[in-house]
Amino acid sequence: MRSGWCTGCRGLSVSVALSALKPTAGFKAGLRSTSKMKYILVTGGVISGIGKGIIASSVGTILKSCGLHVTSIKIDPYINIDAGTFSPYEHGEVFVLDDGGEVDLDLGNYERFLDIRLTKDNNLTTGKIYQYVINKERKGDYLGKTVQVVPHITDAIQEWVMRQALIPVDEDGLEPQVCVIELGGTVGDIESMPFIEAFRQFQFKVKRENFCNIHVSLVPQPSSTGEQKTKPTQNSVRELRGLGLSPDLVVCRCSNPLDTSVKEKISMFCHVEPEQVICVHDVSSIYRVPLLLEEQGVVDYFLRRLDLPIERQRRKMLMKWKEMADRYDRLLETCSIALVGKYTKFSDSYASVIKALEHSALAINHKLEIKYIDSTDLEPSTLQEEPVRYHEAWQKLCSAHGVLVPGGFGVRGTEGKIQAISWARKQKKPFLGVCLGMQLAVVEFSRNVLGWQDANSTEFDPNTNHPVVIDMPEHNPGQMGGTMRLGKRRTLFQTTNSVMRKLYGEADYLEERHRHRFEVNPALKKSLEEQGLKFVGQDVEGERMEIVELEGTPTVTEVGAAPLTLKSLN
Structure with missing residues (x-):
């Protein structure tokens, strides 16, 4: 692996103030005929976190491989307007879209699997739909009627889905033919009841030949008996039926392939044919999930059930997936990356970072x-309190081929990150800082090279004499949600002699997504550059420092970009 040192600022783009409460232009457009639109609803039972997002993405992938245009919608029953203010421990990472939407991380899977570009309205929450209905009521749109969950909330949900399903998401700008909808949570949750009722009505509104339900359920296999248990799935399907939805496919998540007898038992008790019971067991990589569905005849079932205009000469796209999955299983050499962060106990907090690393390694x-390293373990205070943890953390860091410091908020653990950055710079280890990681790299350089011992970000020390990272002028300090610099932005390279420019194929600019409130202080740019820290990439206005490279070591680079890759798996 090449030696390099690279960091990312809290985003590469300028954010426009987002109103997550206000539907996009596509939502406002008049309702067109959706007689040919096919809707596939993915629900889940028994437990959450069962893999509905990967199943939904994989279904979309195999349909797209057949020549269909596919879009996706994720429904989250929480009352939050969007995911922007979530703690990483609460709900994993916040995924940022081109339009600046702060959404559920599953939309990242949809974009990567399907090679599409979604908008904030592809993530529907209880908060959004209630706000939309309340705003209509305030404007008098309901003409004095008593506004209720049924029919007003349920009607609004159906309208939202039907309108958003028509918005083009492919580069060719063509209208989608299939909309895959994932309903978050599990069947029976009180929060999801309005959505279940909405889809109970919806299946009749759009007709049976245009609506299909996939129910994802857990088939546990207790180690005490080694027997695959079907009762949780039976109960989950029974509850779903009691709410008015009957699954067309029952996707069983399990550790090992389903026994034939187990499959037949689920078929009998869940009132579906054996071929409608799909096994998705644990596999070596997620790249194999679309292949599993394809092997079990899911495409052929959709062809019959939804009368899809599928190209029978299939499926070049799936051949690429098979090649990728096979290549993944044949890998021998290992590349180790130390991920130094604050939320390392919950890997979903860095989902996009991890995916980007996986794709790059492949x-x-x-x-x-x-190598996950809690940044607080690298701090001197840990040496005094828990020396074993301290030495283990440093051993992990020193044994890695490269170091990555991702984004974050708050002062906890920042000094540990600075320690890791300092070590990487001195050892000339490959280093990437994302978001806060870039800002702290500038802080580290200011302290240890320029001699500004109190250099800091005003986020952590508002009274520092050397504020090398400052609050952006447009940030609204009185409100947290939707006030950051968000969405896809263009960064212009300022020189041809740039490692990062070479990595981007000698392009004149790059476009990446951003999510941050703070920036490198432009007033200190000259002082930093005089000591060798070169800002080789800036925003289109030339005001924000977004790519930094360390002079004198040609493979040492800093870049500021949110970890939300714009590349698909294809």
């Missing part, structure tokens, strides 16, 4: 080993 034919 591209260079290496297995990826991520």
Whole structure:
């Protein structure tokens, strides 16, 4: 692996004030005929976190491989307007879209699997739909009627889905033919009841030949008996039926392939044919999930059930997936990356970072080993209190091939990150800082090279004499949600002599997504550059420092970009 040192600022783009409460232009457009639109609803039972997002993405993938245009919608029953103010421990990472929407991380899977570009309205929450209905009531749109969950909330849900399903998401700008809808949570949750009722009505509104329900359920296999248990799935399907939805496919998540007898039992008790019971057991990588569905005849079932105009000469796209999955299983050499962060106990907090690393490792034919390091373990205070943890953390860091410091908020753990950055710079280890990671790299350089011992970000020390990272002028300090610099933005390279420019194929600019409130202080740019820290990439206005490279070491780079890759798995 090349030696390099690179960091990312809290985003590369300028954010426009987002109103997550206000539907986009596509939502406002008049309702067109959706007689040919096919809707596939993915629900889940028994437990959450069962893999509905990967199943939904995989269903979309195999349909797209047949020549269909596919879009996706994720429904989250929480009352939050969007995911922007969630703690990483609460709900994993916040995924940022081109339009600046702060959404559920499953939309990242949809974009990566399907090679599409979604908008904030592709993530529907209880908060959004209630706000939409309340705003209509305030404007008098309901003409004095008593506004109720049924029919007003349920009607609004159906209208939202039907309108958003028509918005083009492919580069060719063509209207989608299939909309895959994932309903978050599990069947029976009180929060999801309005959505279940909405889809109970919806299946009759759009007609049976245009609506299909996939129910994802857990088939546990207790180690005490080794027997695959079907009762949780039976109960889950029974509850779903009691709410008015009957599954067309029952997707069983299990550790091992389903026994034939187990499949037949689920078929009998859940009132579906054996071929409608789909096994998705644990596999070596998620790249194999679309292949599992294809092998079990899911495409052929959709062809019959939804009368889809599928191209029978299939499926070049799936051949690429098989090649990718096979290559993943054959990898021998390992590349280890130390991920130094605050939320390392919950890997979903860095989902996009991890996916980007996995894709990069696969591209260079290496297995990826991520060494998760809690940044507080690298701080001197840990040496005094828990020396074993301290030395273990430093051993992980020193044994890695490269170091990555991702984004974050709050002062906790920042000094540990600075320690890791300092070590990487001095050892000339490959280093990438994302978001806060770039800002702290500038802080570290200011302290240890320029001699500004109190250099800091005003986020952590508002009274520092050397504010190398400052609050952006447009940030609204009185409100947290939707006030950051968000969405896809363009960064212009300022020189041809740039490592990052070479990595982007000698392009004149790059476009990446951003999510941050703070920026490198432009007033200190000259002082930093005089000591060798070169800001080789800036925004289109030339006001924000977004790509930084360390002079004198040609493979040492800093880049500021949110970890939300714009590349698909295809």
